[in-house]
Amino acid sequence: MKYKKSSLIPHPSSFFFSVVIPTYNRLPILQKCLKALEHQHLRDDTVVAGYEVVVVDDGSTDGTLEWLDSHRHELSKVRSLSQDHLGPAAARNLGVEQAKGDTIIFIDSDLVVTENFLQAHADALVQGQQQLGSDRVFTYGWVINTNNFDNPSSEPYKITDFSAAYFATGNVAIARKWLEEAGLFDTRFQLYGWEDLELGVRLKQLGLKLIKCPAAVGYHWHPPFNLDQIPQMIDREIQRGRMGVLFYQKHPTWDVRMMIQMTWLHRILWGVLSLGGRLNERTMASFLQYLINQGKSQLALEIARIFLNWYNVQGVYAAYADMEKKR
DSSP states (O other): OOOOOOOOOOOOSOEEEEEEEEESSOHHHHHHHHHHHHSOOOOTTOSEEEEEEEEEEOSOSSSHHHHHHHTGGGOTTEEEEEOSSOOHHHHHHHHHHHOOOSEEEEEOTTEEEOTTHHHHHHHHHHHHHHHHTSSOEEEEEEEEEEOOSSOGGGOOOOGGGOOOOSSOTTEEEEEHHHHHHHTOOOTTOOSSSOHHHHHHHHHHHTTOEEEEEEEEEEEEEOOOOOGGGHHHHHHHHHHHHHHHHHHHHHSOSHHHHHHHTOSHHHHHHHHHHTTTTTSSTTTTHHHHHHHHHTTOHHHHHHHHHHHHHHHHHHHHHHHHHHHHHHO
């Protein structure tokens, strides 16, 4: 798809940020997420004219809406919206549609940001626009994974935190007009996975440039790995496989096949590493529990990814076979 390059743009007069956060049954960490956003440090010479936080509750049953309502006086920046449980794609679309800002920042509800988070995105947007002479830019910050609930920001950046994704909604700032021109998120992605990367393909077709913004740091909290989580994780991998096939239906390219692991390379790789599925949640349970007991839950999770990826690949090919049958 061809596009017209924007003419040289001046230093933007101001940004008004709308931080859009979809949430579903994550109240304890959402509370930390919102309190961090209430305490942002903005320079006097900043180009940030103001900001709001738009929380979209996706049908939570854990009292999220009630808590938001009862703590309105503490959350001066927050507006809350709600919908039936339709998935994060629909929730983000609702947030964008109701947002007041010209620039949207997407984060997840289990992300706790630093006090300079908004300022860092603003600085990177200005610098990127001036360097490229175009406003076809968006910024992507660092996401650091942690299972430290009491003090998530104490976790250092690790090699496993690196992401090569072009557009991922864990920590991204983008002009609202580009989201609208691309068509927002495809709400057919109701299960887990790929709705943000699929939108990224359409944004790339519009010629948008990714600007890395390591100063905009968010700490992505998740509970320490334990064996009770495995059934849900397996189900999530199967869902991701099904949504991956939808991704491929929309964009039938080799790049997408690689992303969703729908290649013989991935089938052989995870098949060999899992011994054709023989290394699984049952046969590895004792070893994984041993690692957890030794305080090595993260290592146990990385090892569990061997059979989790095998489930994902199996899910991709099963969903693809179903799609072919329906043709």
